[in-house]
Amino acid sequence: MEQEIKGFMSYLHNVKKTSRNTELSYQRDLMKMMHFLQKQKVEEANEVTETALNSYILDLEKNGMSAATVSRNIASMKGFYLYLWKEGSISSDPAEKLKAPKVEKKLPEIMSVEEMERLLEQPGDRTAKGLRDSAMLELLYATGIRVTELISLKLSDVNWKLDYIVCRDRNKERMIPFGPKAKKALERYLKEARGQLLGDKKCEMLFPNCSGEGMSRQGFWKLLKQYVKQAGIEMEITPHTLRHSFAAHLVENGADLHMVQEMLGHSDISTTMMYAARAREIYAKAHPRG
Structure with a gap:
């Protein structure tokens, strides 16, 4: 079965053009399944x-796997x-009738506008790193x-005339506008800080690290944790919390859900609708006549 899994990985990569993370997830799930089946002869x-x-599937559930994990394995x-x-390669599909357990979608944690403003103030503008971090946030x-x-x-992904960035993955690209505050932070970073971070190195990335090379997810996570602590924000903040907050704040201010869906790159609007539910929940708690 291992050869068939390798063939499937090649199909995902070359035909479906899936991301590396997606391919690793499939491979991990299928290899675990294969080892279980081998034990069953x-x-x-x-x-x-x-x-x-x-x-x-029953074995996964007995071992305490969450409904979301079981559903991913079934997929x-x-x-x-x-x-x-x-x-x-097979005459019938044994997985055709498998049913995934119902996964309850949790409403995303979001920051208040006031918390977000405190966070954005933290990097400062006295150092090249501070200017870069401010522009990133x-x-x-x-x-x-x-x-x-x-x-x-x-x-090259920044369009300065029309004020938008281009984000690409292996399947599609989307153009996302940014506002005057982000533009001002970006312009100042590029004018005053990026050259200092690069030194005599060349890097095509918009935001190099302090060694003049591309930044890692771990590097960004580390600096975000530092600024969250400085801002005195007590809730658990992850890089994705900023994405959730962006969406919820747009919805709170009346943005069209389909527009938000397009900007976030969601394939299913039900995912985007979670932000509307979250905004309503916050309104009900905070508004004196909620």
Whole structure:
């Protein structure tokens, strides 16, 4: 079965053009499934039955896996066996009728506008690093992009005439506008700080680290934690919290859900609708006539 999994990985990479993280997730799920089935003396893909797969699902649940994790594993199995069936490697699809457990979507944690403003004030403008960090936080809050997208931005991805950035993944690209505060922070960073960070190095990334190289997710996470602490914000903040807050604040101020969906790059508007639910919840708690 290992060869079939390798073939599926090649299909995802070369045909479906999936991201590296998606491919690793599929591979991890399917290898765990394969090892379980091998212990049940099921060695070949064409020997796998719906009963065998349901036994694996029950094993995941017995081992305390969350509904979300079980659902992801089922999705991996469905994708894999559908691929094998279409390729003619198996005569029937044993995963076709598998049903994922219901996953309750939690409303995202968001920061208040006042907390966000305190956070944005923290980097300061006295050092090159402070100017860079200020520009990063302002752009993140102005656009709602993911941290991976932020640290992957190149200088050429900024359109200064129309004030938008271009974010790309392997399947699509989207253009996201930014406002005057983010533009001012970006312009000052580029004029006064980026050259200092680079020194004599060359880097096409918009936001290099202090060594003049591309920044990592861990590097951004570390600086964010520092500024959250400085701002005296007690709630648990992750890089994604800024994305959630961007969306919720837009919705609170009357933005069209479809517009927010497009900016965030959500394929399903039900994901975007969570922010509307969160905004209503906050309104009900905070408004004197809520």
